[in-house]
Amino acid sequence: MKHFLFAAVVAALACCQATAGHAQILTGSVISAEEGAMEGVLVSAQAVGSPITVTVVSDARGRFRFPDGRLAPAHYALRIRAIGYELDGPRAVQLGAAATDIAVKLHKTSDLAAQLTNSEWFMSMPGTAEQKRPLIECMSCHSFERIVHSTYDAEAFFPVLKRMAQYANNTTLARVQSRLAEREVHDDLVRKLAAYLATVNLSAGPTWPYELQTLPRPKGRATHVVITEYDLPRKTIAPHDVRTDAQGHVWYSNFVENFLGELDPKTGAHREYAIPVQKPGAPTGTLDLEADGDGNLWLAMMFQTGLARFDMTTKTFQMFPVQAALDNAAAQQSMVMPRASSVDGKVWSNEVAKQSILRLDLKTGTYELIDPFKFLPKGRQHAPYGMAADRENNLYFMDFADENVGRIDAKTGVVTIYPTLTPKSRPRRTMLDDQGRLWFTEFAANKLGLFDTKTESFKEWDVPTPHTYPYDVFMDKNGELWSGGMASDRVLRFDPRSGRSIEYLLPRSTNIRRVFVDNSTNPVTFWAGNNHGAEILRVEPLD
Amino acid sequence: MTIDRRWLRVLLVAALIGVVPTSSHAGGVGFGEDDANSGDDGPSYFGFVREVDGPGVADAKVTAALKDRGALVTRTDIMGVYKIPGFGKDINPDDVVITCAKDGYAQANVQRRPRDPSDTKDPVEVECYLKRK
Numbered sequence: 001m002k003h004f005l006f007a008a009v010v011a012a013l014a015c016c017q018a019t020a021g022h023a024q025i026l027t028g029s030v031i032s033a034e035e036g037a038m039e040g041v042l043v044s045a046q047a048v049g050s051p052i053t054v055t056v057v058s059d060a061r062g063r064f065r066f067p068d069g070r071l072a073p074a075h076y077a078l079r080i081r082a083i084g085y086e087l088d089g090p091r092a093v094q095l096g097a098a099a100t101d102i103a104v105k106l107h108k109t110s111d112l113a114a115q116l117t118n119s120e121w122f123m124s125m126p127g128t129a130e131q132k133r134p135l136i137e138c139m140s141c142h143s144f145e146r147i148v149h150s151t152y153d154a155e156a157f158f159p160v161l162k163r164m165a166q167y168a169n170n171t172t173l174a175r176v177q178s179r180l181a182e183r184e185v186h187d188d189l190v191r192k193l194a195a196y197l198a199t200v201n202l203s204a205g206p207t208w209p210y211e212l213q214t215l216p217r218p219k220g221r222a223t224h225v226v227i228t229e230y231d232l233p234r235k236t237i238a239p240h241d242v243r244t245d246a247q248g249h250v251w252y253s254n255f256v257e258n259f260l261g262e263l264d265p266k267t268g269a270h271r272e273y274a275i276p277v278q279k280p281g282a283p284t285g286t287l288d289l290e291a292d293g294d295g296n297l298w299l300a301m302m303f304q305t306g307l308a309r310f311d312m313t314t315k316t317f318q319m320f321p322v323q324a325a326l327d328n329a330a331a332q333q334s335m336v337m338p339r340a341s342s343v344d345g346k347v348w349s350n351e352v353a354k355q356s357i358l359r360l361d362l363k364t365g366t367y368e369l370i371d372p373f374k375f376l377p378k379g380r381q382h383a384p385y386g387m388a389a390d391r392e393n394n395l396y397f398m399d400f401a402d403e404n405v406g407r408i409d410a411k412t413g414v415v416t417i418y419p420t421l422t423p424k425s426r427p428r429r430t431m432l433d434d435q436g437r438l439w440f441t442e443f444a445a446n447k448l449g450l451f452d453t454k455t456e457s458f459k460e461w462d463v464p465t466p467h468t469y470p471y472d473v474f475m476d477k478n479g480e481l482w483s484g485g486m487a488s489d490r491v492l493r494f495d496p497r498s499g500r501s502i503e504y505l506l507p508r509s510t511n512i513r514r515v516f517v518d519n520s521t522n523p524v525t526f527w528a529g530n531n532h533g534a535e536i537l538r539v540e541p542l543d
Numbered sequence: 544m545t546i547d548r549r550w551l552r553v554l555l556v557a558a559l560i561g562v563v564p565t566s567s568h569a570g571g572v573g574f575g576e577d578d579a580n581s582g583d584d585g586p587s588y589f590g591f592v593r594e595v596d597g598p599g600v601a602d603a604k605v606t607a608a609l610k611d612r613g614a615l616v617t618r619t620d621i622m623g624v625y626k627i628p629g630f631g632k633d634i635n636p637d638d639v640v641i642t643c644a645k646d647g648y649a650q651a652n653v654q655r656r657p658r659d660p661s662d663t664k665d666p667v668e669v670e671c672y673l674k675r676k
Contacts, residue, residue: 377583377584377631377632378583379584412611414612414613415614417613417614417616455604456616456618
């Protein structure tokens with residue numbers, strides 16, 4: 001009931017924003033004593049009581065302009081993002097019927113550390129790539145701020161790391177969840193990491209024993225953008241995968257709670273659909289959200305195990321639990337691929353604990369366990385992760401723990417493994433375009449990848465910002481790639497033909513997982529969730 | 544100038560060792576538990592893809608296949624060299640079939656160099672020859 005109430009209030013507010021008064025014009029300039037007019041400063045406006053924040057970026061002359069009509073008459077709180085600076089003022093503006101022009105003044109911050117992204121901490125910390133590599137896992141649950149502000153020495157870090165290893169990977173600071181099955185962690189590796197972390201935090205003194213490095217502010221085309229944030233009604237909501245439907249509504253999986261979320265971006269109205277709990281006591285929340293050929297949504301149930309199908313007409317769930325023989329305390333389904341299930345009545349998934357693939361038979365409701373790595377050396381870690389299916393329902397999957405793209409022939413079951421060009425690349429999420437090209441991220445290699453399923457060949461591109469660790473990538477209708485991740489607070493737009501890229505800085509700390517591009521708009525519209533920030537994010541490039 | 548075959552083999556093996564991937568950990572918190580090369584590795588496979596009596600063929604597809612079970616697929620570099628990490632030690636290298644392919648070519652023949660059968664990790668050198676169609 002409270003959700004409907006919230007939706008009604010939001011809808012009323014948004015309705016007022018859209019219709020009351022005249023189209024509003026809010027413009028302004030950004031200046032500081034140090035730089036004068038400032039390019040690349042993000043200016044955000046949020047009406048009091050509204051869950052919607054709109055952000056624009058100042059241009060080379062320091063000027064900014066909110067899209068005409070986007071802001072209704074109201075009292076708006078203002079905030080900025082510009083590395084090294086804080087807002088002097090104004091901190092609010094009253095928009096009435098007349099056009100409003102404001103002068104936004106900034107001053108140098110005395111607390112640069114509070115503004116650093118994970119990427120910037122990575123850049124700043126001393127240490128070898130091998131020492132830093134384990135830290136890319138930390139971002140799943142929290143930012144580096146917790147690490148670098150801690151005062152633990154190596155000995156004190158040890159039990160902290162041991163404890164965290166037993167948390168479910170669908171854990172956030174707002175909702176910590178423990179695994180049912182204890183996970184084995186090697187003490188020598190924990191000690192090694194603890195010793196390193198104690199060299200980059202505040203255990204030795206009140207300041208960091210290294211210089212803080214920062215990334216430049218946006219400029220040029222990276223300032224031609226409008227960003228809209230939709231706050232979700234609870235801080236515990238962790239939007240993971242996001243996609244739009246034919247009506248333009250946004251659907252998202254909640255990584256830590258058993259709800260499927262729906263957002264109407266026109267009104268801001270928000271609704272949740274409770275997913276039946278399958279395994280009481282196990283961590284809740286879902287990960288992969290995919291559509292089948294009929295437009296119905298499928299969710300991978302993580303530690304709740306199995307899959308869920310959401311009927312978009314009746315708005316009801318059909319559950320597909322894993323049979324008892326395959327279920328145990330460690331069982332986990334993170335991925336689902338129903339795209340071509342109409343071909344053979346089979347839906348692909350994975351069993352994380354067994355490093356294997358699952359295939360659901362929709363007629364019988366039973367899963368088949370497939371070990372795609374059975375002919376490879378046994379001592380290696382593998383993890384089937386991001387998935388795509390072609391028209392014949394042949395599966396392509398990413399080996400997230402290693403460096404492979406895999407294929408399983410739907411008819412014969414024959415597995416083909418394709419090692420990526422870069423070793424230890426850890427391919428993560430993927431999409432298959434209509435030309436048979438598999439676009440994917442190489443999480444650990446800081447690259448975007450292409451696997452052409454026709455020629456069986458790879459291409460790779462470095463992402464422009466070091467330590468971005470891209471999570472996902474989406475090819476839009478114009479042949480441009482869109483990507484995001486958990487480290488840089490930036491959305492990457494990359495043209496693989498020219499190698500040119502634009503990075504749109506986001507208004508606040510943003511933990512991006514699955515990304516989605518709505519090709520029905522011109523220019524296209526980028527969508528993602530802020531997994532740690534309880535918000536849905538829309539990025540509208542202006543060119 | 545010709546390169547002594549033994550040295551070529553040494554160079555190829557050295558290159559192979561340099562690129563044999565080391566394992567990484569599965570999703571979630573892993574604390575860097577990678578680089579755990581196990582004793583379960585079978586031999587790797589490497590060699591040239593060449594035109595018959597000609598130069599190495601770049602960007603040729605090379606498949607190491609286990610009949611009806613699966614395959615590892617890679618492509619040659621600019622010199623025509625390929626390296627395939629290999630299967631588990633329970634796989635008999637004699638059951639692994641190496642083939643090569645490229646548009647405009649047909650496979651002519653495959654030559655497998657003799658190896659020490661007592662050394663289960665001795666890399667398997669296989670040269671694959673293509674002829675223009």
